[in-house]
Amino acid sequence: MQIYKVGGAVRDRLLGKTVADTDWVVVGATADEMLSQGFRPVGADFPVFLHPKTGEEYALARTERKSGPGYGGFIFHADPEVSLEEDLIRRDLTINAIAEDAQGRLTDPYHGQEDLKARILRHVSPAFAEDPLRVLRVARFAARYASDGFTIAPETMTLMQQLSESGELEALTPERSWKEISRALMENQPQVFIQVLRECGALKVLFPEVDALFGVPQPAAHHPEIDTGQHVLSVLEQAAIHHQPLSVRWACLLHDLGKGLTPESEWTRHIAHEHTGLRLIKAVNARFKVPRDCQELAMLVGQYHTHGHRALELKASTLFELMQSFDIYRRPQRFEEFIAGCEMDARGRLGFEQRDYPQAEYLRGAANAARAVAVQPLRDQGYEGPELGEALKQERLKAVQAYKATYSA
Structure with missing residues (x-):
């Protein structure tokens, strides 16, 4: 039995980066031998085991053969006779096909170190084309x-x-696609993920609604970058620069889908794109079975982001109804993420990256004013049931009106 460190742990050490997870490959062993040493099996699909103490993954060296469509269409063969080189050749990129033994000696049959130095992402073998997940x-x-x-x-x-x-x-x-998409959006340059998908033709397959935005113009006065697709890339870039969570980044990607539906005769106005885009956002959410928090925020940012930009101009009643839509009392974080999405949208414009966004402070202040209204005084006045709810709503509206008047003054 020979054990080697493989994949990202070796790659990132060679790049001088922090190693997050360590994977191991075991050559010359059987499943029974692994079990006898206390390793715990993981599922039934792959010969992968968890170390009894560290919990790290140890996989038996294996080969694979294409047997059907998609990511799961493979037959795997794990055997003590499978060599380290045979295991490494089934991996996606040369920089991920380097192994390291206990003494720190590297096995690099596919020249991954050369590609690390040259800063090249290169496939290991023609078998790369057998697995569509590798595009993502x-x-x-x-x-x-x-x-x-x-x-x-x-x-x-x-x-x-x-x-x-x-x-x-x-x-x-959907589950496997979302796992890659969500991880990609949390990288330090998620806009590159979308650019690469577009360059290889995968964007029009996976995200036709996003692909349709490229080439669609916007008013130059508000969007010096003109192209809607380029704007979305810039918004994603800003979301990463400002360390936004996944839900905000997902909303940033989808917020302008309605502009792809604007007839050419109506360019560059995009009237009511916030509403026309909702069915597209809903479709993308369903396609990838997106987690509920990401789904909800994407729909809300899509529908209301122009409200966020115009916050200082909104009537108090409109501002109040906006906050009601977000349930700011029970779900304050969701409104905070909405504000973040609006700010990223505003910054994701050529020349606007460093500009202040006073709407953020204003919206937070309005929400705090509404939340500050106490319930007990209304109960003391005899309100209860639906009447209490309506009285509370009116008092909160008054608080927002007072906030707006003070802010304007």
């Missing part, structure tokens, strides 16, 4: 390492384009 994975790695100067090898991009045209992407499960 490479785009995610491009987003992670773009700031280090990494680019995708032309021959790898060609395989990604072939995969995108093959129909294989449609075979990916």
Whole structure:
């Protein structure tokens, strides 16, 4: 039995980065031998085991053969006779196909170290084209390492384009796709993920609603970058710069989908795009079975982001109804994330990246004014049941009106 450290742990150490997780491959062992040493099996699909003390994953060296469409369409063969090189060749990128033994010696049969130095993301073998998930994975790695100067090898991009045209992407499960998408959006340059998907043709397959935004113009006075697709990329970039959570980044990606539905004859006005885009946002949410918090915020930001931008101009009653829509009393964090989404949208414009966004402070202040209204004095006045609810609503509206008057003064 020989044990090697593999994948991201080796790659990131060689890049001088912090190693988050460590994966291991075991050569020359059987499942029974692993079990006898206290390792715990993980599922039934792969010969993967958890270390009895560290909980790290140890996988038996294996080969794989394409047997059907999609990410899961493979037959795996784990055997003590499978060599380390045979295990490494089934991996996606050369930089992920380097192994390290206990003495720190590297096994690098596919020249991953050379590609690390050259800052190239390159596939290991032609078998890369058998797994459609690798399109998303490479785009995610491009987003992670773009700031280090990494680019995708032309021959790898060609395989990604072939995969995108093959129909294989449609075979990916929503759950597996979302896992890659959500991880990619949390990388330090998530806009690169979208750019790569577009370059290889995968964006029009996975996100046709986002792909449709490229080439759609916006008013130059408000959007010097003009192109709606480029604007969305900039908004995503700002969300990463400002360390926004996944829910905000997802909302940023989808907030302007309605502009893709504007007839050319009505460019660049995009009247009511906030409402026309809601059915598209709902469709994308359903396609990837997106978690509920991300779904809800994307819908709310899509519908109300222009309200956020115009917050200082809104009537007190409109501002109050906006906050009611977010249930700011029981779900304050959701309104805070809405404000963040609006601010990223405002900053995601050419030349506006550093501009102040006073609407954020104003919206927070209005929400705090409404929340500050106490219930007990109304109860003391004899209000109860539905009448109490209505009285509370009116008092909160008065508080927002007073806040607006004070702020304006």
